[in-house]
Amino acid sequence: MLKRTALYENHVAHGGKIVEFAGYELPVQYEAGVVTEHKTVRTKVGLFDVSHMGEVVVKGKNAEAALNAIVTNDIRGMYDGQVRYSILPNDKGGAVDDILVYRINGECFFIVVNASNAEKDAKWMAAHLPKDVQFEVISDKVSQLALQGPLAEQLLKRLVEPKDIPVKYYSFVKEGNVKGMKCLISRTGYTGESGFELYCANADAPALFELLLKEGEPEGILPCGLGARDTLRLEAAMPLYGHELGEDIPVNEVGLGFAIKMAKEDFIGKKALEAHTPEYVRIGAKVLKGIAREHCPVYCGDEQVGMVTSGTHAPMLGYPIAMLRIKKEFADKPLEADVRGRRLKLEITELPFYKKA
Amino acid sequence: MKLLFRESHEWAAIDGKIAKVGISDHAQKELGDLVFINLPEVGMTVSAGDVLCDVESVKAVSDLYAPVSGKVVKVNDELEGAPELINQDAMGSWICEIEVTDVPNDLMDEAAYNKFIKE
Numbered sequence: 034m035l036k037r038t039a040l041y042e043n044h045v046a047h048g049g050k051i052v053e054f055a056g057y058e059l060p061v062q063y064e065a066g067v068v069t070e071h072k073t074v075r076t077k078v079g080l081f082d083v084s085h086m087g088e089v090v091v092k093g094k095n096a097e098a099a100l101n102a103i104v105t106n107d108i109r110g111m112y113d114g115q116v117r118y119s120i121l122p123n124d125k126g127g128a129v130d131d132i133l134v135y136r137i138n139g140e141c142f143f144i145v146v147n148a149s150n151a152e153k154d155a156k157w158m159a160a161h162l163p164k165d166v167q168f169e170v171i172s173d174k175v176s177q178l179a180l181q182g183p184l185a186e187q188l189l190k191r192l193v194e195p196k197d198i199p200v201k202y203y204s205f206v207k208e209g210n211v212k213g214m215k216c217l218i219s220r221t222g223y224t225g226e227s228g229f230e231l232y233c234a235n236a237d238a239p240a241l242f243e244l245l246l247k248e249g250e251p252e253g254i255l256p257c258g259l260g261a262r263d264t265l266r267l268e269a270a271m272p273l274y275g276h277e278l279g280e281d282i283p284v285n286e287v288g289l290g291f292a293i294k295m296a297k298e299d300f301i302g303k304k305a306l307e308a309h310t311p312e313y314v315r316i317g318a319k320v321l322k323g324i325a326r327e328h329c330p331v332y333c334g335d336e337q338v339g340m341v342t343s344g345t346h347a348p349m350l351g352y353p354i355a356m357l358r359i360k361k362e363f364a365d366k367p368l369e370a371d372v373r374g375r376r377l378k379l380e381i382t383e384l385p386f387y388k389k390a
Numbered sequence: 391m392k393l394l395f396r397e398s399h400e401w402a403a404i405d406g407k408i409a410k411v412g413i414s415d416h417a418q419k420e421l422g423d424l425v426f427i428n429l430p431e432v433g434m435t436v437s438a439g440d441v442l443c444d445v446e447s448v449k450a451v452s453d454l455y456a457p458v459s460g461k462v463v464k465v466n467d468e469l470e471g472a473p474e475l476i477n478q479d480a481m482g483s484w485i486c487e488i489e490v491t492d493v494p495n496d497l498m499d500e501a502a503y504n505k506f507i508k509e
Binding site for chain 2: 345375
């Protein structure tokens with residue numbers, strides 16, 4: 034049985050084309066289409082329903098240390114109202130998930146996880162957090178809207194008190210108030226643009242969604258679907274679980290060194306990572322004459338040296354791009370992707386593919 | 391000139407021995423923004439129902455099928471750099487010309503096709 038977010042009716046009313054994603058019925062696009070939605074986020078502002086994302090609260094005197102032992106990043110010493118990206122590693126050094134850790138205070142953390150992994154993560158946390166730490170899955174009570182783009186801030190400024198706008202990237206205001214609707218407002222996102230993510234009660238979500246669309250008319254706001262979410266994160270070279278990350282991909286092969294603190298005290302997977310010399314790297318490529326999508330094998334001459342983990346047309350660049358998982362020693366060699374029997378040349382490029390203006 | 395449609399949403403505009411081939415407006419809407427077209431090769435021979443070429447939308451690749459049998463004699467190179475022309479005007483954007491050797495009898499005229507897509 035597919036789930037619906039609190040905004041299902043709003044998506045249908047706005048012309049959303051509904052598809053199944055991670056067990057939810059969500060819009061892949063609205064009438065404007067993926068390319069227009071994508072460009073609107075890059076140049077103006079777009080609104081996404083990302084309520085399918087999972088949320089967990091971890092509480093207790095020992096919460097910080099307990100969490101720190103199950104994540105790769107170091108979450109000690111964050112300030113109240115700070116957000117940190119991390120990987121939830123498994124014993125082999127692969128990833129159970131990648132997550133955002135919000136510090137409410139030293140004894141209470143709000144964790145955002147991928148929809149497709151939410152149940153697995155809850156089981157994993159139950160098994161790996163000590164008994165004196167409580168955790169509660171609150172995914173079904175929380176809606177999440179992502180307001181993304183260079184004009185997101187000027188729009189949000191009209192709707193909230195200045196104190197409710199988090200100032201720094203990866204920080205949040207716990208109890209923001211958007212025209213009477215209580216929201217946790219964080220300056221985060223998955224698009225490579227500036228913007229915010231707003232977490233609210235399901236009951237408020239439809240009114241909040243409509244308010245943002247109406248008030249954002251002067252900015253040229255558009256509702257945006259999962260299609261644009263994917264092309265935006267890919268242009269920004271952000272990893273997606275199940276593509277660049279997975280249970281069997283050592284996390285020290287994914288180019289996320291900033292989120293893996295090998296010098297900190299013991300954590301799950303640390304020993305496996307210490308013992309593992311990376312064999313693969315994550316690199317980006319421009320694809321010549323066609324689109325190379327996930328799972329396409331990548332060759333150097335006759336030898337398969339890796340594969341495409343994500344690929345699409347990059348709307349702002351006007352050409353196809355792909356992220357590759359490639360054996361280290363081939364990262365600077367001439368590469369080709371096999372796309373349905375055709376060989377497409379890959380031109381290695383720097384990541385991210387697109388940097389915000 | 392005769393305009394006929396396949397159930398898989400390609401059209402053929404047949405004028406004497408030559409058929410211009412494209413995809414329907416319904417098909418372009420279903421596919422969404424087209425970002426790449428892998429045009430057929432001039433000189434290739436196809437039977438009706440064969441894969442003629444493929445198009446890529448942002449989300450997926452889709453095969454297009456030959457609505458008629460014959461030899462590809464011309465391709466619309468303009469689409470190579472601008473596949474979005476198909477989104478803008480699907481019925482006006484021909485993909486290739488086929489020198490027709492056979493027209494299958496299960497193709498639909500416009501009225502029948504419009505009825506077909508409504509069902």
